[in-house]
Amino acid sequence: MRDLVSDMASCLSVGGVRITRKGKALLDVPSLNLDGPGSTLILGPNGAGKSLLLRCLHGLIVPDRGQVMQDGVPLNAERKARQGMVFQQPVLLRRSVAANLDFVLKRQGLPRSERKTRIQNLLTEGGLDGKARQSARSLSGGEAQRLAILRALALNPETLFLDEPTSALDPSATQMIERMVQRASSRGVRIVMVTHDIGQARRLAADIVMMQGGRVVEHGAAQQVLDAPESDAARRYLAGGLVT
Amino acid sequence: MQNFATEFNAAMALILNGDAELWAIVLLSLKVSLFAVLISALIGMPLGAALAVARFPGRRVLIVLMNALMGLPPVVVGLLVYLMLSRSGPLGVLELLYTPTAMIIAQVVLVTPIIAALTRQVIEMLAEEYSEQLRSLGVSRLSSVPVLLWDARLALVTALLAGFGRAIAEVGAVIIVGGNINHVTRVMTTTIALETSKGNLALALALGAILIGIAVAVTAMVSTLSLRAEQEGLRHA
Numbered sequence: 001m002r003d004l005v006s007d008m009a010s011c012l013s014v015g016g017v018r019i020t021r022k023g024k025a026l027l028d029v030p031s032l033n034l035d036g037p038g039s040t041l042i043l044g045p046n047g048a049g050k051s052l053l054l055r056c057l058h059g060l061i062v063p064d065r066g067q068v069m070q071d072g073v074p075l076n077a078e079r080k081a082r083q084g085m086v087f088q089q090p091v092l093l094r095r096s097v098a099a100n101l102d103f104v105l106k107r108q109g110l111p112r113s114e115r116k117t118r119i120q121n122l123l124t125e126g127g128l129d130g131k132a133r134q135s136a137r138s139l140s141g142g143e144a145q146r147l148a149i150l151r152a153l154a155l156n157p158e159t160l161f162l163d164e165p166t167s168a169l170d171p172s173a174t175q176m177i178e179r180m181v182q183r184a185s186s187r188g189v190r191i192v193m194v195t196h197d198i199g200q201a202r203r204l205a206a207d208i209v210m211m212q213g214g215r216v217v218e219h220g221a222a223q224q225v226l227d228a229p230e231s232d233a234a235r236r237y238l239a240g241g242l243v244t
Numbered sequence: 245m246q247n248f249a250t251e252f253n254a255a256m257a258l259i260l261n262g263d264a265e266l267w268a269i270v271l272l273s274l275k276v277s278l279f280a281v282l283i284s285a286l287i288g289m290p291l292g293a294a295l296a297v298a299r300f301p302g303r304r305v306l307i308v309l310m311n312a313l314m315g316l317p318p319v320v321v322g323l324l325v326y327l328m329l330s331r332s333g334p335l336g337v338l339e340l341l342y343t344p345t346a347m348i349i350a351q352v353v354l355v356t357p358i359i360a361a362l363t364r365q366v367i368e369m370l371a372e373e374y375s376e377q378l379r380s381l382g383v384s385r386l387s388s389v390p391v392l393l394w395d396a397r398l399a400l401v402t403a404l405l406a407g408f409g410r411a412i413a414e415v416g417a418v419i420i421v422g423g424n425i426n427h428v429t430r431v432m433t434t435t436i437a438l439e440t441s442k443g444n445l446a447l448a449l450a451l452g453a454i455l456i457g458i459a460v461a462v463t464a465m466v467s468t469l470s471l472r473a474e475q476e477g478l479r480h481a
Contacts, residue, residue, distance in 0.1 A: 091377035094395040
């Protein structure tokens, strides 16, 4: 089923999206198409509008102008329900690890026995076996982020948005998260992820969106953008220059 | 001094020997206050949660009003409830004046704003933290209320205990609407006031000791639960 979805390659597109606060354009994206399978990584300095774009794509923020379309139709509640999002700081319910996953599965109306099986499978997927009854709030940073990803995956999403999920994690925890993302991607989940880590972009991205000052300055295949960037901003950012 | 020691010993004897009159008064006090807190929780918690998550014109004014009601003078509440329940009042036909029910009503009026205001504060903080995540999971503003109430359960128990503390220690309102009738509406606080004025210090002291014990236990529980709730929040940050 997931392969079929992958083949159909759900397409996210942004048309004339603009968000303005106090006369300043925080996000100004005339056109952007995220289609095809694989992972899109959004790169850029702080304040470039990466997280804002992600929230727009997920429908958490309604732009002042323009709209987000999925497969040619404006993003609606039905399509939003098939998207998952993981935030930079994982927001876990004040419940056990299993209850955090059960919360999502119960909302899908699954019977108890099926939920139990799904929870066990998800915990194994995230390397959280044996922590089902533990308070989610007592998990380490990496475990908490893995649980947040598992909870988003429990939605069976077409698209998974991740907002700098590894920014506060050490290399080992980052590697575990990246493996989860790669596995999800290989199952056909469309990944759209914000990162500051150029190495991570190189490891995960099929295509890269480079942003600066609320605008998309470059969008193309990962190798093309990383090895032969066309814009000055992308060149300076990738060269480790201080881009503001 | 010796007189005080004698009275104190007599008070301890009343407690330890299980004096029927004393424990009947304690039991009635607990029943009235627990019932009042239960009703206040049923009104105050959904009200506080709704004010925390809903957005409508005049919301700020309502919040200020609710916070102000936390400081209602008990004797004024007693007077207002008395006027409502008195024979010529709008609810006089119910003949509730000088009954435990009248005392419960007065305590509900006093305790509901406390529980509602504390609930609003707790839920609003949690809603701010959960807002984007719950929307991302497709949870609407309305259906987020039970989620928030459940996840704030520790802090909400603290709100309940704070309400119970106010109710059990209340004297001004219940003496007006209850009338302090022996074996009917005489509770710990009103008995202490009466027996002290009569010079029966042993019973007053015994009830005072029990009341202090309850107050200390409630405060200790509030502190412990507040600490646990705070630790849960800090651990997340």
